[in-house]
Amino acid sequence: MRHFWVVGTDTDVGKTMVTTMLMCHLQRQGLQVTPYKPVQTGEVYENGHGYYHDTAMYEKHSLQKLQQEHINSYSLKEAASPHYAAKLEGQSIDVKELLQQIQFLQDAYDIVICEGAGGLFVPFTAPNGTTLLDVIVSSKLPVVLVTRTSLGTINHTLLTIEALRARQIDILGIVFNGDTGSSIEQDNIQTILQYYPIPYAIIPQLKDKSQLMDYAMTHTTLFERLFHYESSIN
Ligand SMILES: Nc1ncnc2c1ncn2[C@@H]1O[C@H](COP(=O)(O)OP(=O)(O)OP(=O)(O)O)[C@@H](O)[C@H]1O
Numbered sequence: 567m568r569h570f571w572v573v574g575t576d577t578d579v580g581k582t583m584v585t586t587m588l589m590c591h592l593q594r595q596g597l598q599v600t601p602y603k604p605v606q607t608g609e610v611y612e613n614g615h616g617y618y619h620d621t622a623m624y625e626k627h628s629l630q631k632l633q634q635e636h637i638n639s640y641s642l643k644e645a646a647s648p649h650y651a652a653k654l655e656g657q658s659i660d661v662k663e664l665l666q667q668i669q670f671l672q673d674a675y676d677i678v679i680c681e682g683a684g685g686l687f688v689p690f691t692a693p694n695g696t697t698l699l700d701v702i703v704s705s706k707l708p709v710v711l712v713t714r715t716s717l718g719t720i721n722h723t724l725l726t727i728e729a730l731r732a733r734q735i736d737i738l739g740i741v742f743n744g745d746t747g748s749s750i751e752q753d754n755i756q757t758i759l760q761y762y763p764i765p766y767a768i769i770p771q772l773k774d775k776s777q778l779m780d781y782a783m784t785h786t787t788l789f790e791r792l793f794h795y796e797s798s799i800n
């Protein structure tokens with residue numbers, strides 16, 4: 567499968583960072599790539615101008631012109647769980663519409679990278695509680711899992727992997743994000759990989775975030791898997 571999700575163990579773990587990096591790497595291979603954030607929450611105001619961090623990041627770094635109507639379906643003002651941010655605006659999220667959009671994008675692009683919102687069990691609707699995980703299952707697409715390196719990540723990462731495996735969702739690999747090089751972090755990474763020896767990449771904690779787009783992910787086993795997969799189907 568050439569299209570995939572970038573999911574995380576939590577909000578703020580670096581999904582947008584990783585989605586943007588992978589988008590740029592794959593665009594450099596000459597592939598037509600679009601990121602897609604089905605639901606983003608938390609409008610940011612700066613100098614009287616409102617924007618959303620996730621789609622703004624994609625647009626800032628993309629090497630190809632992105633079509634606004636292809637990169638997002640719902641942008642909700644409150645920095646909250648999608649179901650609640652929608653409720654505050656008197657809206658509800660139409661999950662069928664999200665799945666139709668993912669299908670449409672798969673037909674229109676070589677690669678669609680869908681970004682989750684928060685972690686896997688974040689609700690898109692209430693009270694019937696369709697979660698991000700339900701949408702991933704219905705999309706039948708594999709995932710790249712982004713996780714922290716810091717203390718607490720062993721439990722969060724293994725729980726997330728357990729939930730994915732229980733639903734037969736293919737995990738392409740793990741991105742360990744924000745590594746400061748401590749011995750605890752190195753042990754966290756090795757411990758998780760002992761349970762699930764799958765392709766991975768490690769991204770350091772950077773003081774200057776603009777450096778992230780230049781970070782060479784190409785020599786990691788995760789990128790080799792993604793790139794090998796793409797070359798084998800072209
Ligand atoms: N390796 C890193 N070094 C320095 N800063 C980072 C790194 N990774 C992520 N960040 C910063 O951490 C913040 C959260 O990252 P990001 O927006 O990618 O999280 P997310 O998982 O996409 O969150 P959401 O659930 O809101 O989509 C951002 O300000 C981002 O620039």
Ligand SMILES: C[C@H](N)[C@H](N)CCCCCC(=O)O
Pocket residue numbers: 577578606607608644645646647648683684685687688
């Ligand atoms: C606003 C934030 N950055 C995300 N976009 C939404 C995170 C929802 C998390 C819900 C939860 O797990 O409690």
Ligand SMILES: [Mg+2]
Pocket residue numbers: 581582583620681
């Ligand atoms: Mg994000």
